[in-house]
Amino acid sequence: MTRSARRTRRTMQVAGAGAAALLALSACSSSDDSSAESGSSASASSADKLSGTVTVFAAASLKESFSALGKEFEQEHPGTKVTFSFGGSDSLAASITGGAPADVFASASPKTMAIVTDKGDASGTPATFVRNQLEIATLPGNPDKIASLKDLTKSGLKVVLCDKTVPCGTAAQKALDTSKLKLTPVSYEQDVKAALTKVELKEADAAVVYKTDVNAAGDKVEGVDFPESADAINDYPIVQLKDAPNAEAAKAFIALVQSADGQKVLTEAGFLKP
């Protein structure tokens, strides 16, 4: 064998091993929290003039309405920038207690908010700013003729629920329990948007999500109301975080969410008033 052949072979293998290491890193990054980072340099320069970045961690279901409010905030306060991290409330809470630098936390349930307040990471008491009701999302035109929560238990129907650790999953389980229904989904998704996406892609026949998510998806899904959802309405609390790098802007953003303007955006998206 020639020397160059040996070298080629080794290069291939080293490249393979290196790529393995890289992939392993990228595969795990989603479960890391960013505890290594601490204290961003952004801070309010003066009390009345807001500036810098305000970082908002918000439940996945708030994506559309909070993005709109973020733009409004940036227009009202030139020089500021609102960055969002949307996700399952439980994983957001876990990264906040793990030290992720954020200014505001808006969760989809008091239980996930308690993870943050119990650790003493919140400044002040959380305030409920909206409530959200569950709805069944079906394929456009509702081809499986789903009319009630009970219809989801029909055999052969592919239903996805949120995982029980996220608020929409807890609420769905509560609705199922109170009506004494046993539902075996094909998957427990990690947040409400992931559950909705499975229906949008037509991989699942139905999902139990929030009314606001059905609204946001437009004509890609069809919503079916069910009376049991009244027993499982989620309160959405919002709070400023203790280690907020930009406390002034955080206060202003929470004020905007609770203002008449903010509430209008949220109720138009399908949220209920607190």
Place this chain on the structure above:
Amino acid sequence: MTSPTDAPDRSAAAADTLRGGPRRGRVRTGFGRGVPLPLLVPALLGLAFLVLPLIALLVRTPWHSLPDQLTSPEVWQALKLSLLCATAATAVSLVIGVPLAWLLARVEFPGRGFVRALVTLPLVLPPVVGGVALLMALGRNGIVGKWLDAWFGVTLPFTTAGVVVAEAFVAMPFLVISVEGTLRAADPRYEEAAATLGASRFTAFRRVTLPLIAPGIAAGAVLAWARALGEFGATITFAGNFPGRTQTMPLAVYLALQSDPEAAIALSLVLLAVSVAVLAGLRDRWMTSS
């Protein structure tokens, strides 16, 4: 050039990647003879960077509640599923990956470099993107999955088979690259000699090439198996998450971390132990065989 007695040694070198490189002709420097500081400091930093997180995992392990955590049926369910799916994905990769590697190494055809690049693409692709791509191809509404559903009533998402597909998609390139490298290094004249003695090309592959490159196949299979065992992104995207059916260990670790960090640490410890056990076991076998 080489003598035939050299052959087993050469093919065994394919496992070098996992054994820490070839042992011949390496320049060694003892600590006493002055390791240059610009190399030593980053090297130690690199070592600490790789080892520290694993030590932290051990330090933070809730040893008192560990027996309870580990005997819960959920853990065994996830572990069993993980081992099963990773092994099945490796088997799939072997059946279609080794012939693919042979094709790339032994057959001249136009665009071979391009095909090789395509094969290695899943290796550099973020796994979640792989999962989305699999949904588009093999999902119930995917370009191929649509027909699988219509003709055979087979849908892959949300099934254990879907987990195997997702894992094989990410893991197979490791096997193909490893086997192709070994094949290119193996002397084709053995196959030619077999052909002059009347063996068909397939017989030569089966009786001559395959035994020659077996260590390379084993190394590739271990890499692929390990990658499949740790697979997260493509699995949760393509196959979803349901305990006992598609919830493998990495998914269980991720979801447990949200609600019960102690359980997540315990689960991680199990995965760590499995990985170490596999590496240690294979190392012994290869060391004695070489």
